[in-house]
Amino acid sequence: MTSQPRDTPQFYLTAPSPCPYLPGKEERKVFTHLVGKRAVELNEILTQGGFRRSQTIAYRPACETCRACVSVRIPVGEFEPSRNMRRVQKANADLVGTVVPNRPSSDQYGLFRRYLDARHGDGGMVDMTVLDYAMMVEDSHVETRIVEYRRRGPDTAINGRGRGDLIAVCLSDVLADGLSMVYSFYDPTMADRSLGTFMILDHIEKARAMRLPYLYLGYWVDGSRKMAYKSRFLPQERLMGQGWARVEE
Known part of the structure; x- marks a missing residue:
């Protein structure tokens, strides 16, 4: 049985494993649990911060030497x-x-x-x-x-x-x-x-x-053919070090 979460979510780091997108790279993820009364609120905050949901887990890449995975969202009111x-x-x-x-x-x-x-x-x-x-x-x-x-x-x-x-x-x-x-x-x-x-x-x-206002597409991975299609949906916003940045081409 899943226990109720603490008021402050607990974050964990996975061990390195082969990257599914870039040959020769390893990936690590930081994750937390999305359960209990704060699940909706926490998921909103984390999604805006570049996390993705898988079942009751919110995760994002935390690779030591690579920043190729970039969260992407489409401002639907401006998309043509x-x-x-x-x-x-x-x-x-x-x-x-x-x-x-x-x-x-x-x-x-x-x-x-x-x-x-x-x-x-x-x-x-x-x-x-x-x-x-x-x-x-x-x-x-x-x-x-x-x-x-x-x-x-x-x-x-x-x-x-x-x-x-x-x-x-x-x-x-x-x-x-x-x-x-x-x-x-x-x-x-x-x-x-x-x-x-x-x-x-x-x-x-x-x-x-x-x-x-937005459609969240998950991660665009620079250098990955599997994820290249996401870059075609323009304009879009990508989550960079200083926040969400607009990309038009």
Whole structure:
């Protein structure tokens, strides 16, 4: 059983381990627990300070010789999609994202497994069981939801829901100043749709509709091809030593 946290959160440092983004580098993380009555407040403060949430843990890189991981957020009121992004929106105009409670389903896990096996077969998440997936989705003490993407149906204009096979999923947190995309995955046979980009664009629109100023994307890693796509969403803000700094190109 998880005990109630102290009034002052306790922070811990992980041992060095191989960096998943930059070959030959080691990573360390500083982390704390997000449980109890102060979980929401603490998560808000830490997210604005560059932390990310994973279940009931908030963490951020604390590498001794590397500062390549940089927190990124999009000021949604100023964002305008590029020509290529508009093509992505058009290609996925037949999809609709439905917000559902953060509860796991067999459809979600089946898609999650296909995505991992096809895109991240050598990654640290590849051995996740259905129980592990359920914990990733449900184990949260903050406002968390799932967006399920399916094709539009004849009743979508009325009920706002899609129908048919599950095509993509995003686990997101709702913060006081924005949405935070915790983890997303999609049908690996539909790579030509650029579904990762589409889900970001859709979350920008969802944040606008909720009158939230930011969409938090996690870490952009300078020198990592895996994370290069995040730099295309401009303007954006990156958390530097002196605070959030605007980047326009």
